[in-house]
Amino acid sequence: MNAAELMEFRLLLLAWFAQHKRELPWRADADAYRVWVSEIMLQQTRVAAVIPYYERFLERFPSIAALAGAPEEEVLRFWSGLGYYSRARNLQRAAQEIVAQHGGIFPSSAEDVLALPGIGAYTAAAICSIAFGQKMAVLDGNVARVIARLFAVRGDLRAGDRWRGLQERADWLLDGHAPGDWNQAMMELGATICTPRAPQCLLCPAGQFCAARKQGSQEEIPEKRVKRATEPVTLAAAVFLDARGKTLLLPPPARGAEELTAAHVPTLVSRMWHFPTMAVKKNVERELTKYLEALRPGLRAHAGERWSQCMQRCSLVRHAVTYRAITVHPYCVRIAKLPSFPGAKKVALDNLSSVPISNLTRKIAQAALAERAAGTAEKRSVRRKPAAPKIAAFW
Numbered sequence: 001m002n003a004a005e006l007m008e009f010r011l012l013l014l015a016w017f018a019q020h021k022r023e024l025p026w027r028a029d030a031d032a033y034r035v036w037v038s039e040i041m042l043q044q045t046r047v048a049a050v051i052p053y054y055e056r057f058l059e060r061f062p063s064i065a066a067l068a069g070a071p072e073e074e075v076l077r078f079w080s081g082l083g084y085y086s087r088a089r090n091l092q093r094a095a096q097e098i099v100a101q102h103g104g105i106f107p108s109s110a111e112d113v114l115a116l117p118g119i120g121a122y123t124a125a126a127i128c129s130i131a132f133g134q135k136m137a138v139l140d141g142n143v144a145r146v147i148a149r150l151f152a153v154r155g156d157l158r159a160g161d162r163w164r165g166l167q168e169r170a171d172w173l174l175d176g177h178a179p180g181d182w183n184q185a186m187m188e189l190g191a192t193i194c195t196p197r198a199p200q201c202l203l204c205p206a207g208q209f210c211a212a213r214k215q216g217s218q219e220e221i222p223e224k225r226v227k228r229a230t231e232p233v234t235l236a237a238a239v240f241l242d243a244r245g246k247t248l249l250l251p252p253p254a255r256g257a258e259e260l261t262a263a264h265v266p267t268l269v270s271r272m273w274h275f276p277t278m279a280v281k282k283n284v285e286r287e288l289t290k291y292l293e294a295l296r297p298g299l300r301a302h303a304g305e306r307w308s309q310c311m312q313r314c315s316l317v318r319h320a321v322t323y324r325a326i327t328v329h330p331y332c333v334r335i336a337k338l339p340s341f342p343g344a345k346k347v348a349l350d351n352l353s354s355v356p357i358s359n360l361t362r363k364i365a366q367a368a369l370a371e372r373a374a375g376t377a378e379k380r381s382v383r384r385k386p387a388a389p390k391i392a393a394f395w
């Protein structure tokens, strides 16, 4: 692409963006705080999934000061379900630093922005260009794919030198008169037209400049990365339930009970409030029973009953986190009185929304609720037909 073509490309792409950009809530206003929250939420998460979280989050934490001053648990609760919770913790830590060091005003210097927790080169460029009009080109997966195709760059795009080369090209392409719009246009092109599979070259404003399209190699670029092999993980979770329908949740390790979580709970589930959970190998029920006995020596579900008599298996829960394929065996554990642990919470199983939990914990709760509903229905049907053989209803 020569200088004249570059000028034309910029005009065409910006005109296309002005006409076709999606209406997204964070585009309503270029305030740095709003741009920042949206960029952090959009990391590893689809736009459609982010929108309701973004709106609820901004309503509850409308300013940097509101976010900085909120209890961490409240911030996590509004993030609950989005995953990658270190993002929320870093967001709040950064808000607290902005209050302490910049008087609550989002800094506009790239150096200060990059010094904030959880903000890397991409996020800093997005915020500084969109909110402050700074000439900083973004490079994320979408933009890298577009540039790789425009210049027919082969090989693993994430490899060190190649990624640096893509950043240099992104810097060269950047429209210095409208860097915020330019960056958003490049990202939008990658998200909606120059997609990983079946790019819509006929609709693309960059079509005439695209080397991959001229070669017919657009579907071969970027080359597929060798995926890390999936690692299966098998867990068992104890959903305690007392007669009032209350259950027990253990806290994230940072809030106490490290001795419980460190010994038994894989870090996969322990970063948020979670059911007592352990990794299991073969005999799930026996291993879970041992775990319950070790959790609190002398603890009994009901006087005279063995744990196995109080445990009811629920439907399996499957969940994927990056390269891990997690299978959870949830068990409802009927118990006379919920045990007490330092920092643990006793909450109604059907109302966990007051506590920040992960999607995995939510799925386990749903499996337990389904089991409880099935058990209740079974019990009712037994009552209506006293002549039928007795069914060992759990509830």
Ligand code: SF4
Binding pocket: 146, 149, 150, 193, 194, 195, 199, 200, 201, 202, 204, 205, 206, 207, 208, 210, 211, 212, 213, 218
């Ligand atoms: S012409 Fe096709 S491959 Fe090239 S940038 Fe546009 S959509 Fe992507």
